[in-house]
Amino acid sequence: MGPVSTPSSSPRTRRTGRLARYTAAFVVLCGLAGYVAVHHVTGSKGAPTCTVGSGENTYEFTPDQAANAATISAVGTTRRMPERAVQIALATAIQESGLRNIEHGDRDSLGLFQQRPSMGWGTPEQIMDPVYSSGKFYEGLAKVPGYSRLPLTVAAQKVQKSGFPQAYAKHEPDAALLAAALTGRSAAALNCTTSPAETKLPGDPAQVRAELVRAFGKKAAPKATAGDGTGAGSSAGRNAGGGADAKSGTAPAVLSIPVLATSGTGAQRGWELAHWAVARADDLRIAEVSYGGMVWRATDTKGTWNRARTPEGTAADAVRIRMQP
Known part of the structure; x- marks a missing residue:
């Protein structure tokens, strides 16, 4: 018995297949273009690191x-x-x-x-x-x-x-x-970039406090200096350097953790706490960390520490954590 012949694809079937492939390719290109556009606008160079x-x-x-x-x-x-x-x-x-x-x-x-x-x-x-x-x-x-x-x-x-x-x-x-x-022995040594602020909910100072206490014990519990029920126009909000959020009109919460000294073991403790805050910045929605005349900001696309002036009315020997507004 000779080989059984199979019917060839009809012109309509071939057109349908090509249309499906073109559609899939178009969707992929649109997704790629959207990804590039978002990262161009936010200034991100890729995934947080x-x-x-x-x-x-x-x-x-x-x-x-x-x-x-x-x-x-x-x-x-x-x-x-x-x-x-x-x-x-x-x-x-x-x-x-x-x-x-x-x-x-x-x-x-x-x-x-x-x-x-x-x-x-x-x-x-x-x-x-x-x-x-x-x-x-x-x-x-x-x-x-x-x-x-x-x-x-x-x-x-x-x-x-x-x-x-x-x-x-x-x-x-x-x-x-x-x-x-x-451990804080190396100052300003941990650098991190984070997800775009536009994708995040406001930071929760109570959650940061809880996580600090869980990791370091009750002695590490910070004090709120702005944003916990205080308006942006209050002296506490201005002195904390938090600034007002244009959308809500309130100051973002700023947590302060006193450090006994800015040199020796005190400084090491300060940098330990500051680096912990930077390491947790993405998941705890922390916008800024400052200590020892240096500041880290989530908006910095390089994720590095920079020199900063200690805001008037605040202690230099404190780790300050400002939440995402």
């Missing part, structure tokens, strides 16, 4: 990763752990989760440190809380005799019991940059 270091010695990561790294550091210093402990914790989290609070992993591993409920690290809900999981890591590290003098891989492995203990070593340089910035 954070960096520490300079030149070839630079670590680049996302605001979400920065927020998790800042939490890990804050929990460590609040427990009076040294910078070396923070470095070990950060290198461990980079290896285990890429500084992402993930809901999956090997077997029942979860979270930043891939801790396992079945191995006694806590409930899944607890482990998925970055403050809790960081605390549990430091609890384990504190039990390692002389951990600060051990090679990072050895110290991390004694806590994690990983199947790939040498993997932590490759993250030590990046963790060192992060630890120096997030």
Whole structure:
């Protein structure tokens, strides 16, 4: 029996197929044009990003990763752990989760440190809380005799019991940059860009207070100096330097965290808090952070720190956080 012939496509079918392809291509081009237009208008150079270091010695990561790294550091210093402990914790989290609070992993591993409920690290809900999981890591590290003098891989492995203990070593340089910035030893060292202000709701000072207390304890609770029920025309609003929001006519909330000194350990504490605020700026809708004569603004497309004048009537030895209006 000869081969069975198949009917060829009709002219109408071919026209319909071409029309569908042209339509799809047009939609893609419109989407690309819209993306380019939005980024041109907002001045954005791409997705929000954070960096520490300079030149070839630079670590680049996302605001979400920065927020998790800042939490890990804050929990460590609040427990009076040294910078070396923070470095070990950060290198461990980079290896285990890429500084992402993930809901999956090997077997029942979860979270930043891939801790396992079945191995006694806590409930899944607890482990998925970055403050809790960081605390549990430091609890384990504190039990390692002389951990600060051990090679990072050895110290991390004694806590994690990983199947790939040498993997932590490759993250030590990046963790060192992060630890120096997030513990405040390196001033004005964390730079972050954020999502366009047009896409954000107003910042909530109560949420920032709550997150600060969760990470650093009650002593880090800031005071509101403008915007919490005060009008833009009030002396508090003017002295805080918040300025009035043209849309609402009220001053954006400004939170102030007193720092005991602007040099030595006091200055380090100030920069630790300031860097935490920058790391959390995108998700907490923070518009401006200032400390030590420097200011970071979310509207700066480079995301860097710049010299700034301390507003009249405010203390120089305070970290000031202004919310997105």
